[in-house]
Amino acid sequence: MLFTLINSLTLGMAVFLVAAGLTLIFGIMRILNFAHGAFFMLGAYLTSTMVQDMPGSVWILIGTALVAGVIVGLFGLAVQHFVLSKLDGIDEHFMLIATYAVMLMTVGGIKSVWGLEFHSVDPPPGLDLGVDIFGTFVPSFSLFIICAGGVVFLILDYVIHRSWAGKLAVAIARDNWTTNLMGVNGPLGTKIVVAASFALAGLAGGLLLPNQTLSPALGDTFLLMAFITIVIGGLGNIRGAFVAALIIAVIDGLNTYFLPSFPGVIIYVGMVACLLLWPNGILGESRL
């Protein structure tokens, strides 16, 4: 049971890492970014190119994931400039279609550059085996994911709710026009948030790389769970996404423990139950 709970925490943090960028971009621009999974995958492929078969250490893995995040963030700026900014102010459905098209283009590009074959990158030395916690075997990489998810949440929560930059982003999200009147460069703020959202996707791809198999379908694996997370947590709410990721993961763990013949099914039951109880998400919908 302890193992199941620790593993649930691992999955929860992995899903949160992917969902963080998704909820950030929704919070400020009301965009449900279908391309998020593709950019998560791009981050993973970029990191694999930098580390080859295995990162030499944990710090190399973190460093290359950060570099991948920056590169994906720059791609995000390009998407903002050429696609999202052109659709500003029109119906949100068009945004969905536009981001879907961006996803197709990104996946196509990844296939062209890296091919269709499966690739694998190993965990760095020290994270490839396990440790004993109260008599329970726990894979070291699980602990790494839990720590990574926790640190990313704390940084995001601080930046959004405590820092000057975060408060500015919240102001832009709530009333862009008035913020502009007060001399704040709204479009620049929007660009920074979009780039940060994409960068988070790339960072998540890099950090989770040794846990997954690289293939052009990698983005789909996490995207659905990330969407469920931000819906349950409250669209655009970073704290909600964190709590929801944990709830989903615990539900999934209990599902495996008590109903092993129906893997992955109870998540959807949990989602329906959460939405019936909290139609706007556990912590409510938010514009950051």
Place this chain on the structure above:
Amino acid sequence: MLNRRHILLGSAATVGALSVPAVLRAQSGPIRIGLITTLSGPGQVYGQYIKDGAELSVARINSEGGVNGQQIELVVRDDKNSPDSALAAYRELTGSGIKLIAQGTFTANVLATLPLLKDDGVTSLVVGSSALSVTHENFTPNMFRLGYSAPMCFGGYGHLMAERFPEINKWALVRSDVQALADITNYFASGLVKKAEADGRKLELQEPILVPYNGADFRNQISQVSNSGADGLFNCLQGADAISYYKQARSFQLDKRFKLLCDSANELTVAKALGKNMLESTWSWTAWYPQAMKDNPSSDALHKAYTELRNDPYPNWYVGVSHDCIATIAEGIKATQSIEAADLIPAIENLSFQGATGNVTFRKEDHAFAGDLTYIRFGRSDTTETGWEVFETVHMAGAEFLEPATPGQKL
């Protein structure tokens, strides 16, 4: 000016032209074979193998002078892994006069076209579709299935493991939660039990542990199977799921906890991805392992051509089977001098030739593949550059593991 003599001459010419075999009428152009496979969306990686194998087969046949002096032209269409698109591609190909089709990857797409083959006079060779219904309740005489029949491949696999490892009496089974993989697991288990019972042994088979398809994390299930107390383990996951599962299982040292590991059908895909972190040793079914078939010129030629094309000396088995699909059509045309289904079907039913994957032959009643089976054992190696090697290969005749033929009826 048109007179009675001209009309008579013209009529005689028309009757003459219509009375010669279809292939002769088409002599002005190449023999056109349609290939419908998955070239986008999930499954694209397998569709690409199928396309490569078919194209290399056509290139080889054409370089050897074609079929009865005629070149072959392959017309490739993408089924986008959707029955609707498969059907649209089929209609486009048949609408342009094509009567020979090779098709794969997935059963749902194949089933979309099966009901039309007979009325359209099309002969179809299928690769990759494992569902029983294709040769049973959805049987049509115009279709032949090559390379892959789940009861034969995995019943034979279970039989081989029970025969080779009589000391393994307790088995754990892990599979993804999809029907095709449930069938494969059941056939493997059935092959194990039948052979053990025939040898007077009783096996303990645990309930399969299910993992989500296209899942992100398998550690709960890996922990469960690690504590199962079984000696033998059959893993039935596919593609990226299988590789992620083995990666996440590494910290649990799964390969040290079991005396015998069997992967269903991922063959060298797993080893190529895991490299030096490959499991110590595992078995897998494959339809084609060219390194163990050096005495087969067709296999050897295809292997060389593929290695040149993709710079990959370890092709997936789909390459070999799709090569043999085209080779089967070509052999059939050679034998009958016709591309018409009425002539070609009996010819293919009676074929037995050495393809790249070994002996190619079909059971007459339901057109199920009845050729050779191949199993390989491979694992980690300190002596190779790749970090892994194939330790042994077993070839078996497949016909004895075929399920009873019930064309047109559910088994």
